[in-house]
Amino acid sequence: MKSPGSACDTDDGDPFQWDTREDCEVRQILDRIADKWSLLVIALLDQRCLRFTELRRRIDGVSQRMLAVTLRHLERDGLVKRTVHPVVPPRVDYELTPLGRSLHATIQALVDWTETHQGEIAAARSNYDERLTEPAALT
Template identity: 75%
Template sequence: MRQILDRIADKWSLLVIALLDDRTMRFTELKRMIDGVSQRMLTVTLRQLERDGMVHRTVHPVVPPRVDYALTDLGRSLHTTVQSLVVWTERHQDDIAEARSRYDLNAQATAVTTSTAL
């Protein structure tokens, strides 16, 4: 169970599953839409999701090669849960940013107080 959770809960897998919602995308489209993912990491993520039965890879016999990715039925069933997480994140990103700022300010104040007490 832990291996499955580790796979589907990593940030790149979550983003790939969210983006492939009811559509097929090419590797370059996914790479362009996922900020910060390297080509190697996206390749590894897609291969792992394909191995786990979440993503279907279609290679078209053209030059240059064209490869499309789509969610399988299993991947689509997971997408509903992932989409809920994405919506929650979008809804609360400002709240989290404010909480982080308050925490960081408090941590700085505590560090200054501790260093002056020594």
């Protein structure tokens, strides 16, 4: 859904129609915050400041490079603040900005929805997988 008056217009005139064009600014922002690692980073930074190594340790499967790229993108978008402390060895902390904190409630709603419906999704996956292994599905 797009907000009325956004930079992305659709042909049908419906102000709440999803604009899927690649150059749509809303789509670009959604692509960023809903990517594989950003949601996890935002969730972990809620109510606390963490160092890079702490984030990497808490996010299973993220590479050092991908975490660095994700943090840079979130910082560029104004969602994360990076603080470099002038000490040896260098210490860098990350925390949510007020804008990033405003996004956290939306992410929590998504997590709540997922927890509520995880059984239904698991059943749908199981049904789908069973259909794929049936002889008729293989022809």
